[in-house]
Amino acid sequence: MTVHLRDVVAYLDATLEIDRFKDYAPNGLQVEGAPEIDTVVTGVSANTQLFERALELGADLVVVHHGLIWGGGIGRVTGPTAARLRQLLANGVSLAAYHLPLDKHARLGNNTGLADAIGLALAGRDAFGDVRGHALGLSGAWPQPLTRDDAIARITAGVLGQRAAPFVFPYGPDVVRKVGLCTGAAGDLIEAASLHGCDLYLTGELAERAAELARELQITLVAAGHYATEVFGPQRLADELRMQFPSLSVHFVGVPTPI
Secondary structure, eight states: OOEEHHHHHHHHHHHTTGGGOOOSSOOEEEEOOOSEESEEEEEEEOOHHHHHHHHHTTOSEEEEEEOSOOTTOOSOOOHHHHHHHHHHHTTTOEEEEOSHHHHHOTTTOHHHHHHHHTTOOSTTOEEEEEETTEEEEEEEOOSSOEEHHHHHHHHIIIIITTSSOOEEEEOSOSEEOOEEEOOSSOGGGHHHHHHTTOSEEEESOOOTHHHHHHHHHTOEEEEOOHHHHTSHHHHHHHHHHHHHOTTSEEEEOOOOOOO
């Protein structure tokens, strides 16, 4: 049994509270395809490989964290942008994207998912660090303090599954009592994490300036990969859609990158 596209998008828009955010990109429906859907694919980023996999699965709707439209919109429909739009429009596939709302959400969000993955205790989690009017970072602690080496090993296992090592700038205390995190390219929240009392700050990818900031702030900085830290929201959205729309076939599709 098919489901109306507008009903699924309206559910996601309301659940993720997109009207609360002044984002870098438009949240919600970015490309409109067929009005009725029966298969949904979720993923991290809107790109050709994800769309190819979605088409193989017969998707009518793709839901991502990083959409096709950013800033002032699409300036030119050429090159990869044209190819990606052609994949969607020629096949009647819709695209919806949720950026900061999916980072922030307390139950479905990337930050919550990352905190769960590395085993931070639920009690005592706290928001910090302003990003466009929202405290986007999340702090917490393990049930017992860990040595810095054990903390890094815990992060590596929880995020990267021992497949790779994160970038580490080990300038913080030998014992980690409080962790701050924000997924994606959130290196600039390191100062806010330090002010929040964190011994270690975990994010995805870094700007060059972050390493010396970590040294000056005497905080350990860990970058585990933009993609690797942001699979959690799309995975949880897939679970949520299966629960809320039982007649839909919903798949999370991974397109891993070390960045």
